[in-house]
Amino acid sequence: MPDPGKFAPTREAALESLARFVPVAGRAYAEGRNFDPGPEAGSAVSRLSPYLRHRVITEAEVIDRVLARHDPAASEKFVQEVLWRTYWKGWLEMRPWVWLRFLETRDRQRDGLADPRALADAEAGRTGVEGFDDWARELTQKGYLHNHARMWFASIWIFTLRLPWALGADFFLRRLVDADPASNTLSWRWVAGLQTPGKTYLATRENIARFTAGRFAPSGLATEAHALTEPPSGPAADLPEAAGSPPTGPFLLLATPEDLSPDQGWIDPAAMAAAAVTADPRLSFGEAARRFTAGAATDAADRLAGRVEGPVTNLPALDAGHLTSAARAAGVRTIVTPYAPVGPTAEALAQLVPGLEAEGLRLVQIRRDWDSRFWPHAKAGFFAFRKHIPGLLGVEARR
Numbered sequence: 001m002p003d004p005g006k007f008a009p010t011r012e013a014a015l016e017s018l019a020r021f022v023p024v025a026g027r028a029y030a031e032g033r034n035f036d037p038g039p040e041a042g043s044a045v046s047r048l049s050p051y052l053r054h055r056v057i058t059e060a061e062v063i064d065r066v067l068a069r070h071d072p073a074a075s076e077k078f079v080q081e082v083l084w085r086t087y088w089k090g091w092l093e094m095r096p097w098v099w100l101r102f103l104e105t106r107d108r109q110r111d112g113l114a115d116p117r118a119l120a121d122a123e124a125g126r127t128g129v130e131g132f133d134d135w136a137r138e139l140t141q142k143g144y145l146h147n148h149a150r151m152w153f154a155s156i157w158i159f160t161l162r163l164p165w166a167l168g169a170d171f172f173l174r175r176l177v178d179a180d181p182a183s184n185t186l187s188w189r190w191v192a193g194l195q196t197p198g199k200t201y202l203a204t205r206e207n208i209a210r211f212t213a214g215r216f217a218p219s220g221l222a223t224e225a226h227a228l229t230e231p232p233s234g235p236a237a238d239l240p241e242a243a244g245s246p247p248t249g250p251f252l253l254l255a256t257p258e259d260l261s262p263d264q265g266w267i268d269p270a271a272m273a274a275a276a277v278t279a280d281p282r283l284s285f286g287e288a289a290r291r292f293t294a295g296a297a298t299d300a301a302d303r304l305a306g307r308v309e310g311p312v313t314n315l316p317a318l319d320a321g322h323l324t325s326a327a328r329a330a331g332v333r334t335i336v337t338p339y340a341p342v343g344p345t346a347e348a349l350a351q352l353v354p355g356l357e358a359e360g361l362r363l364v365q366i367r368r369d370w371d372s373r374f375w376p377h378a379k380a381g382f383f384a385f386r387k388h389i390p391g392l393l394g395v396e397a398r399r
Contacts (some may be wrong), residue, residue: 035148058368
């Protein structure tokens with residue numbers, strides 16, 4: 001039995017985890033998904049999030065295998081859970097300023113923090129709040145928390161400990177192996193009452209006791225959750241333009257931590273003159289994610305080496321100099337990379353363009369069909385998005 005606290009950073013391990021989970025992805029998942037039995041115990045959740053976050057395996061692969069085994073109605077809860085990740089990404093892609101506002105808020109809250117010791121105690125698990133302290137230590141040691149525990153933790157952080165929400169979101173980003181700008185930031189905003197204005201999530205002693213099977217029953221929790229406020233974020237913008245397929249002619253494939261299986265089903269290896277893979281540590285928020293992406297990038301390079309005619313280069317950093325050298329060695333003027341959604345990788349790619357163009361090179365980002373299908377429906381709330389899921393998947397739940 002694999003160590004429940006570890007995620008082997010390979011596609012093989014991801015597929016093995018998926019195979020173990022598929023048989024229980026239906027009603028067993030729906031009935032047990034909210035229970036957190038602890039880090040050393042098995043749970044009903046899939047624990048596929050690090051692999052999906054970096055697309056070591058893809059959402060389409062996971063849902064296809066689940067629907068091949070389970071009736072759409074039985075697997076609806078799990079399918080929706082996977083689609084929450086897609087929804088968050090699409091929502092933020094059409095509102096990139098919300099990510100920039102988070103970064104500004106984080107820095108402002110850190111600089112203006114009245115009690116740095118309270119923040120340090122919360123991150124170290126020294127608050128005296130039962131459960132919360134255990135989750136803080138679990139997060140630091142394992143790089144992972146059950147989704148329900150993440151919600152309890154965020155609620156206690158904001159409403160019981162009254163710590164700045166953006167510093168809590170930043171703590172998660174720096175500790176989670178599956179740290180994701182969209183899912184993490186928008187989930188914290190939802191708990192705080194910012195994402196859906198006025199709607200908050202309040203952790204209660206009874207709920208925690210029930211869904212941890214009595215492991216924790218913290219006293220002294222906030223009994224009210226007054227929503228935080230901010231200026232309106234504005235309506236959704238149009239999705240940024242991106243190609244749907246690679247250009248004709250030979251190109252250098254660039255794989256980043258945003259998509260470490262670009263050869264799976266949508267880019268023909270025969271069209272690649274060569275490939276480059278990077279796990280630039282600047283693209284990850286914390287050490288757990290850096291270790292995972294470093295291993296996953298090495299695994300991706302090994303897999304590509306068996307499919308690409310030319311050389312596969314491991315780039316230590318995502319910069320114009322390294323990419324120019326790799327493109328020249330391959331004898332190409334076009335670099336193709338999977339589309340990077342809002343976050344550090346997207347920012348790094350945007351900064352590369354002027355330097356690459358000065359060398360006569362073109363960078364083309366290719367958006368997966370999955371994202372092109374689902375993201376346009378993320379303009380409003382998840383419940384409006386959810387109505388489109390069966391049609392976009394080509395299935396109709398039987399009730």
